[in-house]
Every structure is written in C-alpha cells, then in structure tokens.
Amino acid sequence: MAEGPAGPRVLVPGQRCEVWVGSITDGSRELVFASGELLLEAPNWTPGNAALVLNGSGALWTLDLGTGSLDRLPITGLPDLNNDHVLGPTGTRIYVSANDGHIYEAGLAGGPATRITAEDGFFHFLHGVSPDGKQLAYVGIEAGNFSAPGRIMTMPVDGGPPASVDTGRGHSDGPEYSPDGRWLYFNTEAFTSRPGHAQIARVRPGGGTPERLTDSGTVDWFPHLSPDGALASYLEFPPGTVGHPADLPVKIVTVSVQDWSTPLHSWSLFGGQGTLNVNSWSPDSTRFACVAYPVG
Template sequence: MSPGDTWNRNGDKSILQVFDIETSRITSLKRFDFVIEAPNWSADGTYLTYNSNGRIYKMDLIRDSDGNLAAGKIEEVPSHYVNNCNNDHVLDPDGSGLYVSHHTKEDGLSRIYKIFFDGRMPQLVTPLAPSYLHGISPDGKHLAYCAERNGEYDIYTIPAEGGNETQLTTARGLNDGPEYDCKGEYIYFNSVRTGRMQAWRMKVDGSEQEQLTFDEHRNTWFPHISPDLQKIVMVAYHETDVRPGEHVPNKMVELRLMSANKSENGTLDTPKTILKLFGGQGTINVNSWAPDSKHFAFVVYEKGR
C-alpha cells in the first residue's frame, strides 16, 4: 500500500479477540464495522475498555459455566470535552476511571487527562504536550508516558494528580511505550537507540536500562509484562514493512511472546511468534493482559474496500 492507503482507515473493520497462551485458542468477542483500538483489561477481569472515534468505551465480559468469554453490554465512558482520545490509555487500579491521551482543541497535541466512570469532569494531568500515556504504577500514584520535549521523544513519569514530570531516558531517537510491572519495580518500554526498535526495561527511577530483544529483522513495539511477571507479549513489524520508528496501521504484524525471566546463564529467551495478523497501530498499544496472566486481548483489522 501507499502511505496514504496505509493510514486511510475509512471503512476498516475491527475484530476484538482474546488469545489463550496455554491452548493458543482465539476467541472473537465482537466484530465492529469501524476502527476500535487498544483494549485494556480490568483488574477484576469483568470488563475491557477501548477507544474508538475519540471516545472511550467499556465492554462487560460474560463468562459461561465452561469459562468461555463473550461480549456483554457496551457503554461510552463519560468524558465531556475530552472527546479526541487516541489509543494510549490505562485504567486506574482503584476502578474509578481511566487516564487517557486527548488531543486538545487549542493546538491538537496530546495531553493526559483522567476521566471517570461516574461522570465527573475530567482532570488535566500534563499541561505540557505532546504526552502519550502508557503506564500507571500499581498503587495508582504515578503515570509513565512518552513525550516530545525539545525535539526528542523520551520517557517521563509524573504524579497521577499532576505536578512536575521526571525524565527517565536521554538516548537519542524514539523511546516509547513505558509501562510499570505489577510490583512497581521496573518500567518496560521500547527504544530505537540501537538501530532497530527493540524491547527494553529499566528500574522505575530510570537506572539499569537493559535491552531485552535483539531481533535483526523485526521492529518490536510495546512489551507488555503479564501480572504474574512471567511473560512479555509484544507486536513486531518486519524490517521491510516499516522504518524502525514507525508504528502504522494496515500491516501484517506478529504477536510475539517471551519469558520475562533470565535463564541460569543470565540470558533471556528469544521471543517466539504466536500469531500473525493484519493490524499494527491499535492492535495492542497498551497492556491488555487478563488478571489471570493466561489471556490477553488484541484487535485484528480488515481493510475497508
């Protein structure tokens, strides 16, 4: 496809699916005749949230007596003037709402807000822009995000109620997709600093930055750590399809799985491809692991005709 066709998502259809890593079974929850993106799975396992056309939606999950999942009621999360959300959003661990990345009217740049399930007015977190949210600490007190400041995209943290931001990365090139593990010990992210986009992690204060993947032929994005800290799922593009810093829609991509733990010789396993699909942007931008660490949600697309 030409670049224009790649980014033209008019008429694209979306299929929200769940992957079982123990059986490799795929469950299709719902098909949409429009673009949805970036499912988040609630901490209690009862619902998913996703973005579509600038708004955030909540989908209840129904489980039958055999444990099979199905889509339930869908509701729009009230967000008032925060109506141009992108696919970078996370649920507050306390269940009160979500932190979202919203393109504000004054300049069209992404800023982080909190929106609430009970309909309260949104709260601004990051006055500086652009800021793209990806992670929240287990106690809900800090956010991790990618932000462009002075021409460089780096990873920052900020108190969830707002305040001064802290820069964690300084490597040249794009550093993106930061998310906390469930112990609040590490932040997982992706970086192009070594030439290809690869998965990395660091301590929450920015120290001990460590490369996790070393793929010579793929660009790896958005390493998502499972709640049990055992597994990492990520999306990868083939080297011939995108430049290292590109994360575009309407491409064949791979979902890849690797252990989060080092072997006895101190190395990490090479990721394995568990699924090939048509997707990319929106497929798995934010952490979508179920609380049981056995399932994760993702989105497959069909190109509009």
Template structure:
C-alpha cells in the same frame, strides 16, 4: 475497516472473538475484575462487556478526541486518557471509570499515556519535547514530570513490571526499534530484545512471568496500521521468545496494557478490509 476485538489464552492457546464491527476501534484494556474491556473509537471511550453485547459509551466530558492511549488504575476506580480537544495536542487526564470531568495531569505537550505504577501513584508516558521522543513519569496527584530517557533514539510505549521495579519501553537507540527497560529513577537502562523485528509496546503480565510484544517486519520503523505483524511472548529478561501468532494489524492492536488480571489472557484487535 473491520475491527475484531479478541482475547487470546496463553494457557490453552485458543483465541475467541468478543465483538466485531465495521468501525475502527482500538487498544483494549481489561477491567480489574476481568468483566469488561475499555476500547476507543471515533475519539470516544467505550465499555465492552465480554458477553458479546454492544459497547456502552463512557462519559469523558469535554474530552471527545481521545486516542488509543488509555487505561485503568490498579484499583479499577480511575480511567486515564490521552485527548487533544483542549489544547490541540495530546494531554493526559484522569477521571472516574464510571465517567466524569477529566483532570489534567500533563501541562507539557504532547504526552501519550502508556503505564500505571502498581501502587497507583505514578503514570509513565511518552512525551515529545522539541521533537524528541522520551519516557517520562508524573505523580497521579499532580506535580512535575520526571524524564527517564534523554534523546537516545526514539523512546516510546512505557509500561511497568508487576513489581514496579522496572519500566519497559521500546527504543530505536541502537537502530532498529527494540525493547528496553529502565528503573523508575531512570537508572540501569537495559536492552531486552535483540531481534530481527521492529519491536513495540511491551506489556509485562500481572503475574510477573511474561512480556508481550508487538513485532513488525524489521524494515518498519514506526507503528503504522494495516500491516502483517506478529505478537510475541517471552520471559521478563527477553529469554525464550516465541511467536504466538501473526495477524493483520499494527497501530491499535495493543498499544496499551491489555492483560487479564490473572495473567492468563490478553485482549487485542485484529483488522481486515470491510
């Protein structure tokens, strides 16, 4: 499988290729200064410069089975990862962006990170408890997790709005997977999309203007890879939704926050048979 790491500019409508490889890489995050991306591949994390040079491995200590649920803190100093080498199930850790020893945050497993609050104090993630997928938050300083959804369908992919007032997520509570949002205290669950697609991985832009969504065909329930999908953009309340473009992708294309700091661009991975 060939992976093409690319950046799309929503102002100009253009897309540029940053790096291509015959290996499977996934889920690019922009650094807070906009100078590099963080990607994962083969259970490891890499720093990918935007100048086209080869990626450099980030030292994640014992965590060598990282999945595609990773990202950077608002101040750019910390990296959050989801890794299963220690317990055999995905757990969430934080470590310095330059590398170091991961610190465990979620003893309850499995847990898959997806969002960091704008004030840097709280993480949002999907937790599977007794085979039920729900949205949780937990303080970065460590503490008890807080459950925000309660088994109404499958709930996944939480990400914070730029002002921290909402957590967006995808849910199958009405049948087809659609985008919802909820307050950080779990109140006011509100449906955002009512589309013919299976909508996943909502990512609010840093300027608070746009919501980016990965959309499968309507009969696809989960988020598999190797399918024709579309990236859609809309207002924060779901209005003015439109397709930016279609691509071969799915799992790994944009599982986690992928906007540039100025909100003009986003990174993603396009796949093709090698």
C-alpha cells in the same frame, strides 16, 4: 504512543475492526466483537475479567465479554481521545491521552474528567501507571515536533513537575511499569543507528543504563507484562518498519520474562497501530486482548 494529534481513526472501505481474546494456556483465540463501521483500539481489561475498555471515534467504550454489548462511557469534559489509556490499580479510575496533547483522569463509571498535565511545551502520550497509583509514565514530544525522538518521562498522578528518564539516543516509546514497580519496560531505537529497528528494553524508573531484552531482526514495540509478572507480550512489525503504523502484517508475541528470545506463542494478524498499544492482559494473567483490522 499515537502517531501525532490527528483526528480519530476510521475504517477504510472494505475494512473490519475485530476484537480478539487470546489464551496463553492453549494458544487459542476467540473473536469477541466485530464491526464494519466503528474502529476500536487498544483494549484495557477491567477487574474481574468482565469487560474491555477501548477507544473509538474519539471516546471510550466498554465491551461486556459476557453479553457482547458495547457501550460508550459517559465521561464529560474530554477532547477527542487517542489510543493511549490505562486503568489505575484499583480499576475505578482511568488515565487517558487526548488529541490536544494532554493527559486526563476520570472515573470509569463516568462523570467529569480532570486534566493532569500542564502547558509545559510537550505533547504527552500516556502508557503506564505505577502499581501504587502515584506515578504516571508517558512519552513526551517537545513542541509537538513528531520528527524528533520521544522522551520517556514520569510525573505524579495529581500533577507536579515531570522527570525525564534517560534512555539513550533515538526514539523511545511505550513506557510501562512492571507489576512490582521496580522497572519501566519500553521500546527504543537506542541500540542501533538504523531507523526502523526498535527493540525492547527496561530501565529503572529513576534512570540508569537501559537493559536490552530483545535482539531480533524485526521491529518490536509495546512490551506489556502480565499482572503476575511472569509473562510479557509485545507487537512485532516487519523489518525496517519506521514507527508503529497501521495496516501491516504484524505478530503478537508472548514470552516468559526470564527468556525474551524464545516465544511461547505468536499470533499473526493485520493491524499495527491500535492493536496492542496499551496493556491488555486479563487480571488473572491467562488471556490478553487485541484488535485486528482486516481488509477484504
């Protein structure tokens, strides 16, 4: 979830935006784009491993991994976007959250966008599309009150009444469907009475008792499963971090979904908000993309 309906983020003086691709097979990292002018966030991977889709300056951009070229997507009828956007299962449609609090759908090739969410008293922050392309999972913030806990909610992609998924007390965020559609993975403050101690969990899309997956002293956000369902990545903030702010020393951690307590790899970087808000696994499950924001 983006932190409130603010305008597009910008780089501070002396800061750079760096887009990286990490390999899960050997733990290596490759810098694929850098800029001292444009702040990009939250990479999605397109089919065929060819390009990344990121947001920046309120719009969507494609980064060609073969040529390194960055091009603005010609989508019309959208307010400024935040960093919550997900490709549909066919890779031809994209679902995005905008700073007006609504979710929109558009073609990845461009053209007019369509608003999906209704004026229901909530701000809507998209995180997941079901594997069959029929449902969206998002965080609902009632009345735009960002001091109140976020709720995990689902709704049909063509609009219609939303459903609330009970995840217990405290803020929950980042709901994302597993590749088989049987689970929603998310982070939550439900397992502690202390603020600033989010952990990873999962729950059935229809509700039920959440299952805790991480039990750490760090603050763990945004779980993303690889397309083959075997691996997961998440963002680790320092202990006591409240929310998922920008400009902190963080780690990207990868694990087997069978053992969340034993990291396979971890990558340290300066970032946080915008680094790994959405699923950025490559379609072949061998790589993931992320964004760092080093200063100086």
